[in-house]
Amino acid sequence: MDVTQVLRMNGGDGDYSYSNNSHLQRKVISMTKPIIDDALANLYYTMNFPKTLIMADLGCSSGPNTLLVTSELVKSIDKIRLKLAKDESLEIQMYLNDLPHNDFNTIFNSVSKFQKNLTNQMVCNNTSSSPCYVSGVPGSFYTRLFLRESIHFVYSSYSLMWLSQVPEMINTNKGNIYMSTTSPPSVIKAYQEQFQMDFKTFLKCRAEEMVSGGRMVLTILGRQSDDPCSKECCYVWDLLAASLNEMVSEGLIEEEKMDSFNIPQYTPNPKEVSNEVEKEGSFMIDCLEVSEVNWDASTDDNVSISEDDVQGYNMGKCMRAVAEPLVLSHFGESIIEEVFERYTNNIKVSMSKEKTKLVNVTASMTRKG
Amino acid sequence: MDVTQVLRMNGGDGDYSYSNNSHLQRKVISMTKPIIDDALANLYYTMNFPKTLIMADLGCSSGPNTLLVTSELVKSIDKIRLKLAKDESLEIQMYLNDLPHNDFNTIFNSVSKFQKNLTNQMVCNNTSSSPCYVSGVPGSFYTRLFLRESIHFVYSSYSLMWLSQVPEMINTNKGNIYMSTTSPPSVIKAYQEQFQMDFKTFLKCRAEEMVSGGRMVLTILGRQSDDPCSKECCYVWDLLAASLNEMVSEGLIEEEKMDSFNIPQYTPNPKEVSNEVEKEGSFMIDCLEVSEVNWDASTDDNVSISEDDVQGYNMGKCMRAVAEPLVLSHFGESIIEEVFERYTNNIKVSMSKEKTKLVNVTASMTRKG
Secondary structure: OOHHHHOOOOOOOOOOOOOOOOHHHHHHHHHOHHHHHHHHHHHHHHOOOOOEEEEEEEOOOOOHHHHHHHHHHHHHHHHHHHHHOOOOOOEEEEEEEEOOOOOHHHHHHHHHHHHHHHHHHHHHOOOOOOOEEEEEEEOOOOOOOOOOOOEEEEEEEOOOOEOOOOOOOOOOOOOOOOOOOOOOHHHHHHHHHHHHHHHHHHHHHHHHHEEEEEEEEEEEEEOOOOOOOOHHHHHHHHHHHHHHHHHHHOOOOOHHHHHOOOOOEOOOOHHHHHHHHHHHOOEEEEEEEEEEEEOOOOOOOOOOHHHHHHHHHHHHHHHHHHHHHHHHHHHOHHHHHHHHHHHHHHHHHHHHHOOOEEEEEEEEEEEOO | OOHHHHOOOOOOOOOOOOOOOOHHHHHHHHHOHHHHHHHHHHHHHHOOOOOEEEEEEEOOOOOHHHHHHHHHHHHHHHHHHHHHOOOOOOEEEEEEEEOOOOOHHHHHHHHHHHHHHHHHHHHHOOOOOOOEEEEEEEOOOOOOOOOOOOEEEEEEEOOOOEOOOOOOOOOOOOOOOOOOOOOOHHHHHHHHHHHHHHHHHHHHHHHHHEEEEEEEEEEEEEOOOOOOOOHHHHHHHHHHHHHHHHHHHOOOOOHHHHHOOOOOEOOOOHHHHHHHHHHHOOEEEEEEEEEEEEOOOOOOOOOOHHHHHHHHHHHHHHHHHHHHHHHHHHHOHHHHHHHHHHHHHHHHHHHHHOOOEEEEEEEEEEEOO
């Protein structure tokens, strides 16, 4: 599987599109806002009220969240500017990056409306908005994307858990599609090493591209436990594996096909993130936080049982928006509906029994001088 | 007609796509190469062998020409670098700009192959290629697109004859779709003033975005004559008007529909270009050249009569790739095939009688200090 060719969120704006099933990711963005505000305030102040600011959103995807992030970043920096240096003008360059198969055309068709909205919001508040120039950058963030020492601020949310490739395994991960309690130790090790290698490459590339004193805020789908096979991160893939295994036992999917399918993802704990940052050496961690979000981001802690069906369906659609291109490219189109029907059902049953949460690791760091 | 919404070259890679019918534009790019080489050499030298170079192609379209331009620019600057400063490394940022409806997805899917090809070519020549980072910028070049004082080199070919809007006319341009010998003087004036206003806006925006000493090379479809209705620039649209008028007389198109259709284009002569540059005041013209290209770029001056049919067909397809979205948005889909069949035939007949050429005005200029 060539991950750069296959990995993408479901396109368009249909029922299973990422565009219509990314509330969870949206909630995570809003949860990390205080950390972003803080990083931007520090950046703006230490840069001594710059005239231009160059920012990048890595793994921007395509949908309402893409320009939401840009909008939040611009509003945040404008608030700081108006507080600290009212008379200074500022221009912002926003780079939106994702893999080349991401639907950039859809984003680009919304840019001029987004820019108008930004100006209107500011006019309503009786303040002047910083002009924001938007540009799309196709490519893997595990390679260089920008000119050396050109970027002031890097943001990435729910992207860095995706690996550059499925780890190379010496043993078959039989019956599994991800790390699991029944995976051979060599499989777990392969996943861990792939994450370490990829994250190191990511840090090296960004270190070359960022100015000294530049800031980076990364939110990664992760875990709290030391155990990489803990339920908090692996359960969601276990349920997909269960659906696929059912279909293998019914002869609907070939066993060899199942054996050779593995998800190119790794959900690190905070220690693993900070270890890699320290080992690579170019960045200083300012803040490292763990947060949790319900599988169904639209529900809160007081959710009543009767809503479980809706939740299961929503989480099923969310996971389909994320995983369908991977499953499709490996197993073909004929089994897609069946797989995701079973998967959604498994999620529904599981959610009726217990409350399950996703764990986010957010790291805010500064490029050393 | 909202030009930013309607104007684009035919997408995809079909028989009438711009992608497969842009040989003429390709030939023009290669004809202006010496001027580009000269501008880049001067830029690199006066910038004192910079470590990074930021370039923009405005009106990049989508198809083989898009990354061809980028490739030519990178190869040109690398040749200069290897001659003048062999040991200096260089990184290049290339911004590809066009209106938001341009097919950026198709370009982005070719970027990684383009980057590999560039490296391979250089390896064959036993030299090292400068890494080139590609980024897409959606928007009209009659607005600001980039951060202030951020761009070193601007290139644009066959784009600036497109106006930001159809000129507002006080008299109807009856029977015509462009400036013509039978157009009222007020129509000619409206076209001229729209060009002057648009080109001035373009220069003002670029002046803000470019660094002092930055270079700009513009090739505009133009004319040599002082007369804005001269055959060299208007004839190609007269032939489309003739097709539409035929269909009006046959009752296939409503007369009012024809009366309200005008092409948002103006083909300036060199004097008009230099006048606007001087009036705006931010740029100094280094070189202003006029060149000619046969309607059928694949033929040379020794073309035999028997090839006229092919030529007419090619030029018809080329004009269809360029004009179809405009005609379609105004007249609807039902008459499209008929219009372009007649238009191609008109072109064929005309080309069998006389040799017709397009005129290009190329201006190379420097951003004043």
